[in-house]
Amino acid sequence: MDRNVWECLVTQHQALVPSLALPDPNDRDVLAAAITDRCDAFFAQTLRDFPTDAIAPFGIEAIHPDELLTNQLSLASGLFCSAIQKVRARLKNPPCSPEE
Numbered sequence: 001m002d003r004n005v006w007e008c009l010v011t012q013h014q015a016l017v018p019s020l021a022l023p024d025p026n027d028r029d030v031l032a033a034a035i036t037d038r039c040d041a042f043f044a045q046t047l048r049d050f051p052t053d054a055i056a057p058f059g060i061e062a063i064h065p066d067e068l069l070t071n072q073l074s075l076a077s078g079l080f081c082s083a084i085q086k087v088r089a090r091l092k093n094p095p096c097s098p099e100e
Contacts, residue, residue: 010037024049034060043068 013029013036020028027049034042034055041061044050050062073080 010034012036020054022049022054023051031055031058031060034058 010033013032016032016035017028020031022028022031030042030044031050031054033039035058039060041063043065044062045065047062047064052062055062069080
């Protein structure tokens with residue numbers, strides 16, 4: 001990702017990590033990076049690891065990736081479906097059918 005997305009890494013967030021409280025202490029880096037980079041939201045597969053009461057004071061929201069995809073589908077269904085078809089076509093190892 002470093003090569004393809006300019007300045008994609010958040011730095012200078014480690015000092016904040018010990019002061020954060022989350023159900024899984026290993027997730028504190030994610031929240032610290034979001035706070036440091038002044039994010040409004042971040043995507044997380046396991047929302048229970050980022051309870052609203054723990055992240056709301058920082059003005060940050062955790063969003064499930066499915067919500068992002070659903071929103072994109074409703075905003076521009078043609079473009080979204082075309083993009084998903086391209087991604088699926090690149091799946092080679094193991095090959096997947098559209099149903100999979």
